[in-house]
Amino acid sequence: MATAKPRRRKCPICGKLEVEAFRPFCSERCKSLDLHRWLTGGYVIPVSEDDDEDGQPDSRSKPPED
Numbered sequence: 001m002a003t004a005k006p007r008r009r010k011c012p013i014c015g016k017l018e019v020e021a022f023r024p025f026c027s028e029r030c031k032s033l034d035l036h037r038w039l040t041g042g043y044v045i046p047v048s049e050d051d052d053e054d055g056q057p058d059s060r061s062k063p064p065e066d
């Protein structure tokens with residue numbers, strides 16, 4: 001059994017001990033990382049956005065021919 005245990009929590013991002021200034025994280029980096037996860041957790045950023053920019057004849061952009 002060890003002596004007095006530190007009451008500090010561990011950083012949820014990397015597992016290091018938290019730093020008071022960035023609680024409950026260990027650094028500003030982990031803090032922003034967690035924030036980033038929150039912001040991007042809901043949806044996925046489209047990667048192939050300019051894939052259908054032009055070149056692909058989409059029936060949507062075309063006027064309906066009847």
Ligand SMILES: [Zn+2]
Nearest residue numbers: 011014026030
């Ligand atoms: Zn961390």
